[in-house]
Amino acid sequence: MRRMPVRFFQIGFNKCGTTSLFKLFARSGIPCVKHTGTRNSLISGRDPYHWNVQSRIRKNFSHNKKPLAGLSKSLAFFDMEFTSDDDEIENFKSFRELYAAYPDAKFMLNVRNKWDWIRSRAGHANGDYLLRAAKRHDRAGFEILHAWQHDYEAHNSSVREFFSDKKECFLEFNIDADPIEKLIDFAAPDFILEKRFWMNLNSRRDSRIQIADKVFEGLFRPPLSLPSPHAGQSVVAFPTRLAAT
Numbered sequence: 731m732r733r734m735p736v737r738f739f740q741i742g743f744n745k746c747g748t749t750s751l752f753k754l755f756a757r758s759g760i761p762c763v764k765h766t767g768t769r770n771s772l773i774s775g776r777d778p779y780h781w782n783v784q785s786r787i788r789k790n791f792s793h794n795k796k797p798l799a800g801l802s803k804s805l806a807f808f809d810m811e812f813t814s815d816d817d818e819i820e821n822f823k824s825f826r827e828l829y830a831a832y833p834d835a836k837f838m839l840n841v842r843n844k845w846d847w848i849r850s851r852a853g854h855a856n857g858d859y860l861l862r863a864a865k866r867h868d869r870a871g872f873e874i875l876h877a878w879q880h881d882y883e884a885h886n887s888s889v890r891e892f893f894s895d896k897k898e899c900f901l902e903f904n905i906d907a908d909p910i911e912k913l914i915d916f917a918a919p920d921f922i923l924e925k926r927f928w929m930n931l932n933s934r935r936d937s938r939i940q941i942a943d944k945v946f947e948g949l950f951r952p953p954l955s956l957p958s959p960h961a962g963q964s965v966v967a968f969p970t971r972l973a974a975t
Contacts, residue, residue, distance in 0.1 A: 736920040737806070739838070740840055741825045744811055764807075767782070786801065797824070813863070836901070852875065
């Protein structure tokens with residue numbers, strides 16, 4: 731009987747080294763896909779669901795098919811989410827179902843400092859990512875940041891609990907602290923990764939969101955207590971303005 735190829739799933743949040751992790755696998759010659767698997771269809775004007783990998787996986791789930799049905803050419807999956815003004819797909823949160831369908835797969839929970847993650851996520855796409863989240867959920871920006879904080883903690887805790895007795899197929903990888911050899915050893919022998927392709931591309935602090943700590947902390951208070959941005963500071967760079975939306 732022909733053995734099915736082993737799959738690799740990144741089941742942590744975006745903005746936790748997903749680009750670097752994807753490029754490590756891709757440049758090591760492993761067929762893999764990140765995010766939608768296409769160019770940004772929202773910018774190009776194409777239907778955002780046309781050949782959208784995350785949409786395909788969600789559809790497979792809803793039709794009781796294998797999650798990766800129709801995606802046999804890819805072995806590793808990164809940044810398993812898709813958001814638009816009115817839709818949100820978070821396939822990485824279906825790690826239980828992915829494990830049930832692919833018990834021989836390898837699963838990686840990628841993590842980083844929580845506050846740096848929130849900063850990076852809030853500044854993603856020059857603040858548009860947070861804007862869209864506020865619009866989708868009809869919430870103020872500071873409420874979205876609070877929700878992200880809770881979601882990050884709850885998801886990571888659930889993943890750790892689920893895989894607590896499945897250590898052989900699970901790795902928690904801290905992009906801030908762990909050496910890349912930890913991931914290389916875990917992935918082998920099914921996935922041979924070349925260390926020379928590892929570059930932590932997006933974890934550096936973006937100059938567009940370098941603001942005083944007191945301003946950042948203020949985002950986690952109700953709108954009326956928010957400190958005003960410093961003179962000349964771009965409110966688009968770090969969406970403090972959303973606190974009052």
